[in-house]
Amino acid sequence: MATDVLSGATNQFEFKELPNSKIILSEKCFARLSGNINLCAFSGKQELEYGTFLYGKEINTNIIYFDIPSNFDNYTPSYREFSVNTPEMLEEKDKAINGNKYDCLAHVHTHPFIGGTCQFFSNQDLSVLKTLQLHHQPDDGRKKYFFAGLLTVSPENIFENDEISFVFYDENKNDWYKITNITVLTNNQEIPLNKKSNRSVMQLDNGKIRK
Numbered sequence: 001m002a003t004d005v006l007s008g009a010t011n012q013f014e015f016k017e018l019p020n021s022k023i024i025l026s027e028k029c030f031a032r033l034s035g036n037i038n039l040c041a042f043s044g045k046q047e048l049e050y051g052t053f054l055y056g057k058e059i060n061t062n063i064i065y066f067d068i069p070s071n072f073d074n075y076t077p078s079y080r081e082f083s084v085n086t087p088e089m090l091e092e093k094d095k096a097i098n099g100n101k102y103d104c105l106a107h108v109h110t111h112p113f114i115g116g117t118c119q120f121f122s123n124q125d126l127s128v129l130k131t132l133q134l135h136h137q138p139d140d141g142r143k144k145y146f147f148a149g150l151l152t153v154s155p156e157n158i159f160e161n162d163e164i165s166f167v168f169y170d171e172n173k174n175d176w177y178k179i180t181n182i183t184v185l186t187n188n189q190e191i192p193l194n195k196k197s198n199r200s201v202m203q204l205d206n207g208k209i210r211k
């Protein structure tokens with residue numbers, strides 16, 4: 001995000017919905033993202049950002065299951081900025097890109113609540129996603145798909161109101177999409193995240209268990 005959190009942002013909630021799309025998070029992924037957003041919130045006035053890569057597969061058209069987060073979280077969080085920049089994390093990402101196990105990767109990071117446009121992706125965040133999609137591909141011509149995830153601390157700093165959103169850049173259409181249908185797979189049950197004002201928040205909607 002760098003220091004452009006209050007300017008140069010794009011409202012991802014105005015993107016078109018990726019048709020019939022869904023992001024399913026494993027418990028491990030959801031736990032990591034919960035940890036990331038809590039650390040960001042607890043950093044208070046330091047306004048530190050946290051994040052990870054998620055690795056997964058497209059299990060049906062536009063239905064993505066993210067299986068595991070990065071094994072590493074040895075980056076140093078910094079003020080209003082997050083980048084995956086440790087050798088271990090970068091090597092792991094490159095292995096995932098060139099391997100066969102995963103065809104979808106998500107770059108997820110947090111924003112502290114500082115008002116303004118902090119609940120939107122900064123334009124730099126979107127440009128990072130576009131660069132990943134266009135230039136971080138297997139050497140042999142196969143195609144991997146990248147998603148960007150954003151976790152934002154709520155104005156009132158209540159965990160259940162912290163928002164989560166995902167976007168995708170379609171290079172063929174040169175267009176941006178959001179994925180707002182987000183669920184967590186836990187104990188073989190898929191549980192959607194709660195929504196507040198049409199935005200997903202970091203709370204399971206246990207009233208809507210899908211068996």
Ligand SMILES: [Zn+2]
Nearest residue numbers: 001002122125
């Ligand atoms: Zn950012």
